[in-house]
Amino acid sequence: MIARLLEGVPRRGLVALAALLLVLLVFPAFASGYLLAVGFLILYFAFVGQAWNIMMGFAGQLSLGHSLYVGLGAYAAAALYVHFGVSPWIGLGASIATAVLAGAVIGFLAFRFGVAGVYFAILTIAFSEFARIGFDHFTWVQGSSGFFLPVTNYAANDLWNLRGSPTMFYYLMLGMTAGAFVLCHALLRSRMGYYWLAIRESQEAAQALGVNVFRYKMYAVMISAAMTSLAGIVFAFYYNNLFPEQIFHISRSIELILGPIIGGIGTLVGPLVGALLLTGLAEGMREAMLQLGIDVPGVKQVFYGVCLLLVVMFLPNGVWPPLAKAFGFERRSTDRGER
Amino acid sequence: MPIEVYLNVAASGLLTGLVYGLMALGLSVIFGVVRVVNFAHGEMMTLAMFLTLVLFNALGLDPLVLLVPVAAAMFAFGYLLQIGLINPFINRPEHSQFMLLVAVALVLVNVQLIVFGPDAQGIRTRYSFDSFQLGTLIVDASKVYAAGAALVVAGALFAFFRFTLLGKAIRACADNYDGARVVGLNVKRLYALTFGIGSACVGAAGAMLMVVSDVTPAIGPAYTLLAFVIVITGGLGSMPGALLGGLLIGLTEALGGVLFTPSAKSMFAFALLVLVLLFRPQGILGRKAA
Incomplete structure (x- = not known):
């Protein structure tokens, strides 16, 4: 199994990954509270980016409504915890179930009725907006006034109930991101992964070759939704407050897909690189603004937008593919069909 | 509630819907x-609305007159953007175009935030509080003027797309990209x-909406979504569809409220949008995609 996973991966790539993991593992020992929060955010976006990438990067289905799965996952686990004292490790069953169900409904409706491309993307927006307004009026979780988790002093880390210090959340997120990386790598190497790539490149050709296009697109949506909902749980227990206006908002959906697009769609490292670049850029800019004493809201975002614009214009495949080439991290076998 | 209330709300929704429809028409044309x-x-x-606001404060002209310079300015903006x-x-690929325009949107919304500030701003015209009465139906004069415009x-x-040579040339590009190039049209x-014309529609719609509504930079994404919903309901790429979609969405929102x-x-x-996407993905008046 492990041998199969490692097959074709260049040695220097493995060494680089191990080094990166090591750096991330010791990072909290040296980081200030602020840097730790930034590190958490980077890992968070790397994780959700990876999850989104399964749908778009692997199976070629553009979802612009992934905040739906984040929100459903967050609300399901948080509500069970607050109302019934259920541990999020058990509540994640409900989170996954809700998100997978939502993904399955969207996927079923879209793929059965031939809703594709731009139309599919807008259908996903419609569902997440629908959920946003719906949760605004969902009194069991306090509607638009926000749903709060009880906060106490973190004397000890309680991993079972996800109550604890930022360091605990950092390591949790690190574990999830590493897990997602390995999982996506394994998925890409699986039969299903090859089917996805085939569907991405040409749905008609894949169908003609006997791939059950409908089924594998459904799997992509459901796996992506399940993973994304896990990120929602961590989000809920890390920030301790949930507002439909924030968590389901379309800008959240866009935020989480910027990473993989900037990093390189369909690549495994892309979501990591993208999250690192974007979060680093945003936080670095916040710092620079502070130093320069510029306190005009919006300046940071304008700069952010311009950077985005430049990347999209000049690096159409994202930042990672040219970097991978330069460092010799490309796979040895080129007939794998992976980008 | 008496039936008159519903009728009044419906009428008001339909009138606002026409303005929304014009905004969506721009999206559809593009x-x-x-x-x-x-x-x-x-x-x-929102950029068009702020332009209207600035011109109104500077010149004191009626927004429905300012519609012309605002539409012209937005035409130039759209032309240069394209x-x-x-x-x-x-x-x-689609996601690449999407990213580009998301970046443009991000810059636009925040430049507006820097220049105009986060507060809601509106204008008051001579006829802001006037209304027309038709039997039991009472409608705001400003909405009637805006919808008429x-x-x-x-x-x-x-008329432009149907009767002028330029309009026909643009329709040729839409129908067949390669064919249009073969017959010597400068497609770019x-x-x-086209992008300029679509933007001019937005400019005109923005000037009109300024008569009936306030503006803040933060409302931009909501209008983007609204335009999507309208255009997909009516049929992406169909011009009458955009207006029909505007009317339908205006009516749905008003009655839902x-x-x-x-x-x-x-x-x-959004519920209406989901229904349309499922049962008629090409929209009510849209043509089946080839």
């Missing part, structure tokens, strides 16, 4: 020809013109 979904549409709408940024992206602009646009310039709570009104628009 998509129909350039095949790019303008994710910065709502941000362009020439400078979007034309190189014509043959790029929307109809005039939309009518002019239909026509795309730029009265029947349930006003804060839930957009939910009905």
Whole structure:
């Protein structure tokens, strides 16, 4: 199994990954509270980016409504915890179930009725907006006034109930991101992964070759939704407050897909690189603004937008593919069909 | 509630819907020809509204007169945007175009935030508090004027695309990209013109909406979504469809607001969108995609 996973991966790539993991593992020992929060955010976006990438990067289905799965996952686990004292490790069953169900409904409706491309993307927006307004009026979780988790002093880390210090959340997120990386790598190497790539490149050709296009697109949506909902749980227990206006908002959906697009769609490292670049850029800019004493809201975002614009214009495949080439991290076998 | 209430709300929803329809018409024209979904549409709408506001404060002219210079300015904006940024992206994949326009939207919304501030701003015209009475129906005069202007602009646009040579050339590009190039049309310039025309629609709609509504930079994304919902309901790329979609969405939101709570009104628009996408993905008046 492990041998199969490692097959074709260049040695220097493995060494680089191990080094990166090591750096991330010791990072909290040296980081200030602020840097730790930034590190958490980077890992968070790397994780959700990876999850989104399964749908778009692997199976070629553009979802612009992934905040739906984040929100459903967050609300399901948080509500069970607050109302019934259920541990999020058990509540994640409900989170996954809700998100997978939502993904399955969207996927079923879209793929059965031939809703594709731009139309599919807008259908996903419609569902997440629908959920946003719906949760605004969902009194069991306090509607638009926000749903709060009880906060106490973190004397000890309680991993079972996800109550604890930022360091605990950092390591949790690190574990999830590493897990997602390995999982996506394994998925890409699986039969299903090859089917996805085939569907991405040409749905008609894949169908003609006997791939059950409908089924594998459904799997992509459901796996992506399940993973994304896990990120929602961590989000809920890390920030301790949930507002439909924030968590389901379309800008959240866009935020989480910027990473993989900037990093390189369909690549495994892309979501990591993208999250690192974007979060680093945003936080670095916040710092620079502070130093320069510029306190005009919006300046940071304008700069952010311009950077985005430049990347999209000049690096159409994202930042990672040219970097991978330069460092010799490309796979040895080129007939794998992976980008 | 008496039936008159519903009728009044419906009438008001339909009138506002026409203005929304004109905004969506811009999106539809752009998509129909350039095949790019303008994710910065709502941000362009607020830009047009702020332009109207600035001109109104400086010149004191009626917004429905200012419609002309605002539409012209937005035309120039759209033309330059297409020439400078979007034309190189014509043959790029959808997600790449999407990213480009998201970046444009991000810049636009925040530049507006810097220049105009985060507060809601509105204008008051001589006829802000006037109303017309038709039997039991009472409608705001400003909404009637705005809707009338929307109809005039939309009518002019239909005429342009149907009767002028330039309009026909643009429709040729929409129908067959390669064919248009073969017969010697300068497709990139026509795309730029189209994006300009779509933006001018937004400019006109923005000037009209300023008569009936306030503006903040933060409302931009909501208008983008609204334009999507309208255009897909009516049929992406269909011009009458955009107006029909505007009317339908205006009506749905208005009635949803009265029947349930006003804060839930957009939910009905999205529900309508989902239904349309499922049973008639090409929209009510849209043509089946080839």
